Amino acid sequence: MNYIWSNLKHRAFLTVLTVIAVTVTVALFSLLLMSKDGVEQGARQGYGPFEVVIGADGSESQLVLNTFYRVGAPTGNIPYETLEQVRETGQAEAVYGMTTGDSHEGYPIVGIDPTYFQTRYEDRSLAEGKLYGQQGEVTVGYTVAKALGLQIGDTFSGAHGLVEHADISEDHHEEEAAHSEEAEHADEAMHADEAEHADEAAHADETVHADEESHADEAAHADEAAHVDEAAHADETALADEESHADEAAHADLHDSFAYTVTGILPKLGTADDRAIFTTMDYAWAVHALSEEDREITAIIVKPATLLGAQTVKTQFEELDNVQAVYSSKAVADVLNMVDSGSQLLMIVMFICALLAAATLLLALMSSVQERKRDVGLLRLIGKSRAYILSCLIGEGAALTAAGVVLGIAAGHTAAALLGDLVFTETGIQLDALRFATNEWLLMAAALGIGILASAGPAARVYRTDALTLFRN
Amino acid sequence: MEEMIRVEGVRKAFSQQQGRLPIIEIDQWSARKGDAIALLGPSGSGKSTFLHLLGGVLPVDGGLLEIAGQQVSGMKESERDAFRAQTVGYVFQDFYLIPSLTVKENVELVMPRSMSKPLRARLIGEWFERVGLQDRMNQLPAKLSRGQQQRAAIVRAMIHCPPLVLADEPTGSLDWETASSIMKLLLDVSRENGSTLVTVTHDLHLAELFPTKLQFASLNQLLKGRAESSSDKRAMQETAAGGVSS
Numbered sequence: 250m251n252y253i254w255s256n257l258k259h260r261a262f263l264t265v266l267t268v269i270a271v272t273v274t275v276a277l278f279s280l281l282l283m284s285k286d287g288v289e290q291g292a293r294q295g296y297g298p299f300e301v302v303i304g305a306d307g308s309e310s311q312l313v314l315n316t317f318y319r320v321g322a323p324t325g326n327i328p329y330e331t332l333e334q335v336r337e338t339g340q341a342e343a344v345y346g347m348t349t350g351d352s353h354e355g356y357p358i359v360g361i362d363p364t365y366f367q368t369r370y371e372d373r374s375l376a377e378g379k380l381y382g383q384q385g386e387v388t389v390g391y392t393v394a395k396a397l398g399l400q401i402g403d404t405f406s407g408a409h410g411l412v413e414h415a416d417i418s419e420d421h422h423e424e425e426a427a428h429s430e431e432a433e434h435a436d437e438a439m440h441a442d443e444a445e446h447a448d449e450a451a452h453a454d455e456t457v458h459a460d461e462e463s464h465a466d467e468a469a470h471a472d473e474a475a476h477v478d479e480a481a482h483a484d485e486t487a488l489a490d491e492e493s494h495a496d497e498a499a500h501a502d503l504h505d506s507f508a509y510t511v512t513g514i515l516p517k518l519g520t521a522d523d524r525a526i527f528t529t530m531d532y533a534w535a536v537h538a539l540s541e542e543d544r545e546i547t548a549i550i551v552k553p554a555t556l557l558g559a560q561t562v563k564t565q566f567e568e569l570d571n572v573q574a575v576y577s578s579k580a581v582a583d584v585l586n587m588v589d590s591g592s593q594l595l596m597i598v599m600f601i602c603a604l605l606a607a608a609t610l611l612l613a614l615m616s617s618v619q620e621r622k623r624d625v626g627l628l629r630l631i632g633k634s635r636a637y638i639l640s641c642l643i644g645e646g647a648a649l650t651a652a653g654v655v656l657g658i659a660a661g662h663t664a665a666a667l668l669g670d671l672v673f674t675e676t677g678i679q680l681d682a683l684r685f686a687t688n689e690w691l692l693m694a695a696a697l698g699i700g701i702l703a704s705a706g707p708a709a710r711v712y713r714t715d716a717l718t719l720f721r722n
Numbered sequence: 723m724e725e726m727i728r729v730e731g732v733r734k735a736f737s738q739q740q741g742r743l744p745i746i747e748i749d750q751w752s753a754r755k756g757d758a759i760a761l762l763g764p765s766g767s768g769k770s771t772f773l774h775l776l777g778g779v780l781p782v783d784g785g786l787l788e789i790a791g792q793q794v795s796g797m798k799e800s801e802r803d804a805f806r807a808q809t810v811g812y813v814f815q816d817f818y819l820i821p822s823l824t825v826k827e828n829v830e831l832v833m834p835r836s837m838s839k840p841l842r843a844r845l846i847g848e849w850f851e852r853v854g855l856q857d858r859m860n861q862l863p864a865k866l867s868r869g870q871q872q873r874a875a876i877v878r879a880m881i882h883c884p885p886l887v888l889a890d891e892p893t894g895s896l897d898w899e900t901a902s903s904i905m906k907l908l909l910d911v912s913r914e915n916g917s918t919l920v921t922v923t924h925d926l927h928l929a930e931l932f933p934t935k936l937q938f939a940s941l942n943q944l945l946k947g948r949a950e951s952s953s954d955k956r957a958m959q960e961t962a963a964g965g966v967s968s
Contacts, residue, residue: 251827252820259822624820630779631832631878632807634800716779716806719818720770 253644256617263613264649270609271653272660274602275696279661281599282686285592287678291318292585294520296577297369298343299550300559303331303566303574310587312573313580316347316548318521319357323349326545327572335549338565340558343368346546348533351407353509353526356393358407360530363388368552370518377401378513384529388513392523392674403511407536507536519679603696606653607703614646614707625711626719639712646704647697654696658689726885726918727753727776731785732795734768734775745771747943748785753934755885758909758919760929763938767945769922772938773888776920777810778802790885807832811879811887811917813908815894817871819863825874826850826859832882849877853907869900873907880911887912889921893928905931 257264295317296302304312305325314320332346345368348360363380366373378401381388389399399405509528517523534544553559559576566574618625625638665672666682673679729751735742745768753759763769774780775787778794781802787795790809797805811832819828826846833842850856853873855866863871872892879887892908893901905921905928912919921932929935939945 251830252823255822255824255827621822623818624822627818627820628831629803630777630806630812630818632803632805632810633831634803717774 252641253648256621256641256645257648260613260617260620263616267610267613267649268653268656270606271650271696271700272656274599274606275654275657275692276660276664277602278599278692278696279658279686279689280664280680281592281595282689282692283661283665283680283682284672284678286686287680288588288592289585290681291520291679292581296550296581297520298552299345299369300553300577301551301562301574302577302580303327303335303549303551303562303572304547306571306573309573309575309580310584312548312575313577314584315349316550317577317581319349319359319525320521323547324573325571326547327549329544329546331566331569331572332546332549335551335562335566338558338562340554340561341551342554342558343552345550346530347548347550348530348545349547350533351409351536353405353407354397356390356397356524356526358387358509358526358528358532360528360532362530363527366515369522373516373518376514376516378511381512381528384531384535385507385509386512387509387526387528388515389511389527390515390523390525391517392670393526394511394514395670396674399511399514401511401513404508405511406508507532524674603699607699610646610649610700611703611706613649614642614704617645618642618707618711622711622714622718625714626716626721629714630716630719635712638714639708642708642711643701643704646700646708650697650700650703653700654693657696658693724755725752726755726757726790727751727920728786728788730787732775732782732787733784734771734780735783744944746775748772748941749943751941753918753920755918756913756916757934758912758932759921759934759936760932761920761922761936761938762924762926762929763945767938768942769938770890772942773890773920773922776886777812777888778805808882809885811882811884813872813875813879813887813889813892815891817863817868817875819871819875819878821863824860824862825855825866828863828874829859829878829881832878834882845881849881852911853877869896869904872896872900872904876904876908876911880915880917883915883917885917887915887917887919889919891922891924893923893925901925901928902931 296313297317299317302313302316304316304323305327307324311321312324315323329346332344335341335344343364345361345365349357351358363382366380375388376391376394378388389397393399509526509532515522515527530546533539539545551559551562553562563574563576566572628638629635662682665680669680669682729748731750732746732748733744734746735744737743761769761772771780775782775794776789778789778797779802781797781799782795785795786793789805792805792809794802794805819825820831823831829846829849830842833845837845846859847856850859853876855870855873855877858866858870859874863874866874876892879889887908889908893904896904905923908919908921909931923929
């Protein structure tokens with residue numbers, strides 16, 4: 250042991266380099282395993298007791314991802330009456346309608362009945378304040394409150410559309426503001442009857458507004474509007490564009506005039522709800538000034554009373570036009586399979602990293618063996634057995650790998666602890682730094698195995714060294 | 723006195739392209755416990771090979787070789803490893819201290835694992851004090867002078883009290899004054915340990931310090947005709963100069 254340690258110390262630079270290579274590889278592997286666990290854990294926890302989701306026709310995965318994980322755009326809207334119809338089946342223990350489509354600083358505003366929290370999280374109490382009860386009141390998720398520094402009593406206005414990042418959201422606001430100014434300019438230029446025309450168009454446009462799904466669409470819309478707006482002064486045909494421009498401005502006005510007040514902050518729930526802002530379901534109708542007959546919702550989540558109930562609800566509602574009903578677990582499993590394929594690809598890249606680390610170790614030991622042939626000859630001369638020499642060399646490889654593994658696991662978990670909040674905010678993946686990820690023990694064992702295997706080659710070369718080597722050299 | 727080395731009909735040859743080239747052929751020779759023998763002879767006469775046979779580094783091709791009551795001829799490689807570890811101490815011209823280990827760690831390599839830590843520490847302390855390196859034992863060999871390195875190498879060869887000490891040109895790379903003091907040290911500690919010392923040297927003045935001086939040519943049947951009496955100073959000088967006396 251002393252001999253191994255002394256050799257490692259003697260070649261400090263090579264030792265440090267090798268340990269760093271192993272450490273970085275193991276740390277990346279560790280982070281990857283934690284992320285994989287985080288994704289799976291998040292997926293499992295993501296839909297809670299709501300086994301069935303009902304939404305507009307489209308991709309099952311998209312519906313589930315948007316409803317439970319706030320990822321991507323909704324598949325569309327369905328009539329509010331569908332919610333009543335599900336309740337009337339009597340097959341559901343709990344049913345909640347959900348309205349989405351707006352956001353604040355990149356965080357989605359979700360309209361849902363406040364009893365949802367009781368059904369989903371049972372006796373978890375709020376971090377601060379109280380749950381929303383009236384239109385305009387919001388309860389914000391833990392991550393949202395932390396990221397935006399929201400306090401009880403703070404107010405803000407929502408933005409139309411779902412955007413992923415706050416900075417994009419800011420751009421969006423700037424664009425909207427610029428757009429509004431242009432719209433004002435257009436308003437001034439327009440005749441009174443043109444303005445009336447614009448109002449009518451705005452109304453018509455609002456009804457389809459809920460279908461606008463992305464910021465990109467809106468940006469494109471804004472760009473197009475701005476572009477055509479210039480042409481409108483010269484061309485009579487630009488009237489329609491001016492109308493739509495004015496319509497967009499009207500939207501911005503509606504959102505800006507609708508203020509939300511923070512009444513409560515949720516505790517850390519470890520689900521996508523941490524990254525959402527919750528309010529009453531009717532906010533969307535109020536914001537977009539929808540009449541009662543035009544009311545729509547984005548999705549319905551169902552906690553079935555029985556397994557049979559789940560099947561009944563699914564079968565019944567998937568027969569409706571433009572409506573789909575899906576099993577949450579199946580859709581999540583499909584998504585996980587896709588994620589798994591992605592992580593397998595990442596694993597291949599990681600294995601290449603591992604091979605590089607093993608090659609570094611191999612080269613380090615090869616060079617060490619070459620340097621120390623005379624030493625080995627001496628050890629053989631003073632009576633050290635071949636087994637002793639072999640164990641010293643393999644021990645060196647194992648010691649280097651073990652140091653790299655320990656440091657790598659520590660580095661991986663430290664990184665997870667330091668970056669956990671950021672990763673969760675950006676991706677929704679929860680990294681649990683305080684627990685070993687699934688297969689992390691296997692990772693350690695495999696790394697040690699590879700280290701020992703990489704040492705075996707140089708060790709075998711030394712194994713053949715006899716005492717006379719000392720004199721030959 | 724007790725017999726330490728017994729050689730009967732020992733032969734050694736090396737493989738060459740043209741076949742086996744005989745190097746050593748010794749009919750009969752023996753040395754007693756505590757003997758100090760200076761082995762003299764020109765380069766290439768087989769002295770070092772003879773030391774390797776005595777130390778069990780090389781296997782003999784035939785004959786009987788017995789050291790400290792153990793029949794070395796016929797031993798398997800692993801047995802010869804164990805034999806060297808327990809019975810033989812080596813001192814070399816180039817010291818061969820492992821550069822990554824401190825002087826003390828180099829010495830510890832030859833100490834049996836079964837030895838208790840306090841005894842080990844006491845022995846090391848005593849030996850390093852004896853050779854005047856008590857303040858340098860935790861340093862790497864590169865930090866020591868050549869004379870100091872050879873002293874450390876002598877401690878490594880002697881600390882486990884081997885019955886046989888083999889020294890191959892132990893003073894070959896040292897200045898005269900240092901060489902003389904090293905050779906005296908080697909003789910002293912061998913005597914105190916009761917070890918048999920067989921030293922190969924080219925230096926006739928240093929050979930004078932040994933009670934027994936042996937022309938290797940007188941021992942090796944292949945060189946017998948060239949053998950000279952160890953008392954023949956002129957022939958010894960020629961031998962030391964690399965020539966062959968007739």
